[in-house]
Amino acid sequence: MNAAEYVAGLHKLRRKVYIQGELTASPMEHPLVRPSAAAVARTYELQQYPEHEELIYAQSHLSGERINRFTHIHRSADDLMKKVKLQRLLGQETGTCFQRCVGLDAMNALEITTFEMERDLGTPYHQRFNRFLQQVQNENAVCDGAMTDPKGDRARRPHEQADPDLYLRVVSENREGITVRGAKCHQTGALNSHYIIVMPTLAMKEEDRDYAVSFAIGADAPGLIYILGRQPSDRRKMEDDPLDRGNLYFGGQECLIIFDNVFVPWERVFMCREHRYSGRLVERFAGYHRQSYGGCKVGVGDVIIGAAAALAEYQGVAGASHIKDKLVEMIHLNETLFCCGIACSARGCAAASGTYLIDLLLANVCKLNVTRFPYEIARLAEDIAGGLLVTLPSLRDLEHEEIGPLLKKYLQGIAGIDISCRLKMLRLLENFTLGPAAAAYLTESMHGAGSPQAQRVVIARQAHLDHKKNLAMKLAGIETGKEG
Amino acid sequence: MNAAEYVAGLHKLRRKVYIQGELTASPMEHPLVRPSAAAVARTYELQQYPEHEELIYAQSHLSGERINRFTHIHRSADDLMKKVKLQRLLGQETGTCFQRCVGLDAMNALEITTFEMERDLGTPYHQRFNRFLQQVQNENAVCDGAMTDPKGDRARRPHEQADPDLYLRVVSENREGITVRGAKCHQTGALNSHYIIVMPTLAMKEEDRDYAVSFAIGADAPGLIYILGRQPSDRRKMEDDPLDRGNLYFGGQECLIIFDNVFVPWERVFMCREHRYSGRLVERFAGYHRQSYGGCKVGVGDVIIGAAAALAEYQGVAGASHIKDKLVEMIHLNETLFCCGIACSARGCAAASGTYLIDLLLANVCKLNVTRFPYEIARLAEDIAGGLLVTLPSLRDLEHEEIGPLLKKYLQGIAGIDISCRLKMLRLLENFTLGPAAAAYLTESMHGAGSPQAQRVVIARQAHLDHKKNLAMKLAGIETGKEG
């Protein structure tokens, strides 16, 4: 599949999609959706560039065929590092979330976990999963990985909720398959996907076993309803001219997907009421996805740093020591994130199925830094940009007969740079720090792949605190810790 | 003047106003302008509340009359502290910039500086200013304080710019007055003001004396052109229903004002080519305005903290220790800003005219913290709010026949709280952190009253480093610093 075929294919899907209160027959033509599909399409376009061949392609461990890396099961630490590098590259190219990692991360987590379930329980979860995977690889398909349930009252577990559907669950089963009901929130790129892969959102206990369910369905399965979320400044994308849009080509997208009694045939059920395995599936998916942020957000960070540096230049302050210092700080923070993405990959190990899993501790450290540093990078970018970032008139004013010339006169920066450069760059940076891309670069950095507290819990669990206490006791000359 | 009279009065002004490429006959009715005028109107409404009497009213040092504090010249440290408390109160009430401080700060800075000029030079700058001030107090008028020039190439001084108008300047004078040309950027609340008070943007040298000019003019003076700036998510305010607006009542506004050969009669000229006094006027205005942020932004911070706390409650996590801890951190940072606002006021001293000036060092420390802590407060608010902050469907969807009930089912938080509470609160917080109010709470916190580097320069100058070195030398037993 190439980029054109990809987009064409999406147009054919018949789905129930609501955008700002209206059922939308052709969502892929909607200006709020198009830029996000364009970002996914970039993952196909890269296939054309020989210089990116090593990153965008991998060899299938199932078929031995050359496949798009976004459908690949990692078989080495090198694979894990290449994933991160590919993500950084695409973040640089699109300046937004290109959405395809979530399905990739879901597939890798399922590959490992279905292997263990089949090994331990005999149910052919792994065989089913591998057949699905083979199809995805053959089709070069895009999968949405759907994990986050609405959760209702967060102080209660699934079966304690007033409404049992606040976590997605199996409501019935028969010989052909299961029927599920519930919803999944924050589905990045949902409308750009061919398949939806559902996973439970937390480690389930016995009482919640109906919620321990994982499966794949076609994006147009009956009973699925998509409701598009709003983003900051989303209306900018709907304006006739693109002048104030910032990022001219790419954008993000998040849907709430409602599963209104959706039927799933057994062939596509990868976990059914196996609550004992739900925790590790969640932990692995989250781990892979926390690694991902050490690549994609770094790529977007590169663009923001570049935008700030360009603005400094256009405004005549590129030589000021405090500006240079702020750029160094932005780079430093951004590369620290990259270090975390690389390190959890380089220390990846083979799971029982032979698939490489990232170092869980370091992947969580990676994501926890991602909940902090992008905010500081954005703050520094605003510092460098100056107040015009939020007081710039519409670029439409520039074309106005009377005030256009005045604006050009008064908003001119250094000589030799056309004023449009400065203004477009300000719009781009506005987009990243306070516009729709901020939803991806900031808030998603906070909550995507789990909120910071989720990372802290894993870090605490993975930290081997007793080993550290023993190290200290040895140097302090404490034998048992209870001497005397 | 009361609030209704205030708004009515603005409608009568005949001004040249451009909004997104169009000349707008009735700007005060424009949905992008109305909420910002409502915020200013609040400074009149407060006059009705006996419980706020001590803050909103002051006694004029000119007439002895009771006046609105926003037209008052500070005559004690207590006045300075009351200003900060009033600002916090209005920040709490409006959740945005209520715009009236900039004129207040300009008048106080001019009062001190025109006194010195008249004393030293004999020109009746102070008499003129006092007559203008008396009129403002009588009318309870709103003044815009206009300082920031476009600056062009920032590495060059005014007279070195390719276009001499990139800083506002005197282009000619005659017996009646002066004619000026140039522009002022980032004019918060420009359209809501009766008068524009212009000041130079930096300390001028001899070669730049034409730029050392300060004056007041009516907001509808011939030659003035207003171009409204765009804000993040500004189109939300233009939607038919207010559902996704966040802050239902109030908003901000910034204009670029162009002075296209504007004539100013001598009676309203408060500084003309007195470059030696331009620096101290700038420093004082900036000082007062940096103090202001220790009040108004703290008030907005209170609302954001409240919004985050309410959301935590609605979502069932108010009891989680990490949530409580984040709220404490937000409060701590916010109150630290308040401490700075109060401290620079409490340590204020009388200038030669008897007017109280804030402690310049501490006012700059105040503002430098304001360039940091609101960003962290906003980040923590996003942490508490959850990802729905940027993926929430339009509230229009809630009213849709088919999906409205589904949304209500799946977005329900804890029992007993109507879902609309949660959703409205999310929209409010989106407004503050990524929407139009973020322009005021974040970017304006960074650049308003001068960018952080400007504060650092003043801090360095005010820090008495030699005294500190001597303290260290004494304790180290160093006599001269060059002994031996």
Next chain:
Amino acid sequence: MNAAEYVAGLHKLRRKVYIQGELTASPMEHPLVRPSAAAVARTYELQQYPEHEELIYAQSHLSGERINRFTHIHRSADDLMKKVKLQRLLGQETGTCFQRCVGLDAMNALEITTFEMERDLGTPYHQRFNRFLQQVQNENAVCDGAMTDPKGDRARRPHEQADPDLYLRVVSENREGITVRGAKCHQTGALNSHYIIVMPTLAMKEEDRDYAVSFAIGADAPGLIYILGRQPSDRRKMEDDPLDRGNLYFGGQECLIIFDNVFVPWERVFMCREHRYSGRLVERFAGYHRQSYGGCKVGVGDVIIGAAAALAEYQGVAGASHIKDKLVEMIHLNETLFCCGIACSARGCAAASGTYLIDLLLANVCKLNVTRFPYEIARLAEDIAGGLLVTLPSLRDLEHEEIGPLLKKYLQGIAGIDISCRLKMLRLLENFTLGPAAAAYLTESMHGAGSPQAQRVVIARQAHLDHKKNLAMKLAGIETGKEG
């Protein structure tokens, strides 16, 4: 009393003092004690300086006499601010803790609380306290304020401890007075005090009423045992020559005081088993003491900034932009602390007794910042100082026949500055960041007047979160918070 009389008086006290395993007959002559008494003596010496008269003297509200401010009960917000300024001055003068605030803070907290107890209960606690206070003012005496109990297992309340003495308590009483047993930790300046004022360490409940006890005793009361704590690099003070000492004149001191069945006559008992009043006594003392840190630590910060600036100069880097920037940051952080000290004072209010209490919320905010910024100031000072801070040979080596000249050759900084300046300044900064003064500037900043978590608890309690929620609800258009 002047400084000489003060020191002479201490020599006469007959106390049981242990220093590093030995009973010490003349503790005031011990090199570990002398520098700390010198710091207290400075509070007497200041009385000689007319330029500090307004700070060091106050007018007694009891007698109307001029008294040393360290024995004064605050009767206005101005008094509170002068206290902070005096503390900053003394921090600058001594570069360490001058120890006298703790007694001052204890007396002010007791004045307010004994007033309330006598008013409510009729017991003459306030009369007794005022007689004691009068004596302290007459004598210009130094009081140690003793609050922190050893606490044993911190997860248990006093009466739940395995050993009931782990919190100081009343073990018996008779017509003459009470007998107490227990210990108080971290007693800064204990050996330099004439009186010990004991207070409970937390809000007691009914079951713990024996622990709700407050009283004053003479520093040489029978049953008192002092054990001197060790400090980092304490042995430097015991070396024959003072070369490597850093701060040549002043230092700190902390003791563990054991109360081995100490008798207290009723006349000096200010609270006995009044558990309902213990919490507010603790909160007020802690509040005053948290204010104090916004003065004294700022003064020490001034010295550290001065030392770093001097070193930058001696080493030829004073002009480097990154060095200037770090100095500005240090000043900024230090002045932010000062703002907090001033603000909680300026917003002080009269308690029922007419005594001024600081704003509790802001005083806790002050202290919480003190647990952070001094560490960053010290870190930046180390950055500027360079590695020689921890690799500098003994200054004794400088006097050695063979290597002295070589050291002078190789450790020379810029021309015109004798090498001794650089080396002494390095030793001073070492003292502050890693030596004995670091105990006061860093660890005491963390834990003195309560550890950071204690401040967070008060901030949470004082923050009026419901008011903030209401502000947000109003702007979001939420009526009841439960609508619908």
Next chain:
Amino acid sequence: MNAAEYVAGLHKLRRKVYIQGELTASPMEHPLVRPSAAAVARTYELQQYPEHEELIYAQSHLSGERINRFTHIHRSADDLMKKVKLQRLLGQETGTCFQRCVGLDAMNALEITTFEMERDLGTPYHQRFNRFLQQVQNENAVCDGAMTDPKGDRARRPHEQADPDLYLRVVSENREGITVRGAKCHQTGALNSHYIIVMPTLAMKEEDRDYAVSFAIGADAPGLIYILGRQPSDRRKMEDDPLDRGNLYFGGQECLIIFDNVFVPWERVFMCREHRYSGRLVERFAGYHRQSYGGCKVGVGDVIIGAAAALAEYQGVAGASHIKDKLVEMIHLNETLFCCGIACSARGCAAASGTYLIDLLLANVCKLNVTRFPYEIARLAEDIAGGLLVTLPSLRDLEHEEIGPLLKKYLQGIAGIDISCRLKMLRLLENFTLGPAAAAYLTESMHGAGSPQAQRVVIARQAHLDHKKNLAMKLAGIETGKEG
């Protein structure tokens, strides 16, 4: 060579060593030196442990023999990662600097740079270096890598200094070799080394070519003078009993080494007046050494985290949520450093000689984080430890007949843990945060391998800012950056 042979060998060296003003005949028996040699000895002892075999041993690329990794030239990214893991292990084992990395890093930097010089210039620098390396590998010798010159006035370059010896330089040469004069500061582990490897301290220009010199000499070469630096609390190591020492076994050591006309035979000269190659030698050595800190300091961090966790337990607060949260934060910061160490290794590439060089950008990012996070980890450890950290009496007091029992009574923590555990752990943490180990964990983290500004300069140079600008321009729709 095993550990015993190593220590025995050092005793035999005849060197001129001054310690605190005295020429010391047997420095290896000095209590200030012994613990640091013990830390190096640990790099030999590890050879005995089969579980560490993969880390401590490597295969020589010269001889194919199994050698101690501290003498190994890295031939793969895996080698680079193993170095970091070995360093973390030794940091955990010793809780201090084990000193052997500096020589390792010097050798790897020289291997690459001598290869290039010999290739380009024909001088047999590489052959000489390889013969020296072979000897070091055969002997399993310890090398000191000596780079930092005294620098005098830092605003001047070497030849501009008042005294030309303030940077080490070639003063003469003849057929046998060269004679050098100067000094090297901050020589960690100098007295524990068999060889001293000298390198220039910065990129030299033509005028400074005499300073572009690199060579190796025996640690007892004539003309070498060692002067031991002081450390915080160094006297603790000289006390008769080890009770208050903290780390009972290991410590650090820094010397100033003076080269008083030292002769170096040509066979050991690896660079002589090749100023064009001096910059890259410095950059590579610094790069390797900045990588090192991502291992060793992380290991020490592990011990500090363990000490804080143990103290929390002993004091009954291990279950408090704020304590757990602080431990998570410490772990998070520590593992972030590890990520940086691993990432710059995993992205290492082969230089022309086939030797693997770390990723320079990421290695500098690593070190810049090391100048920050250990300070925060130490601060949090002090928070958890409580004030007793700096007020604890001497442990000698515990053994005193009268007060020993009282101390044991009052300093008891939770039941079941002997009091000695608590007290020893407090001493260990004091050692790390304010004692001699703080010199290594904090100040050395700041300045070792170059001060933070040095890292910022490299980061700026390596950041490819133009590429980032182009990325932003593409998305903003800017063609040339100068359009129009």
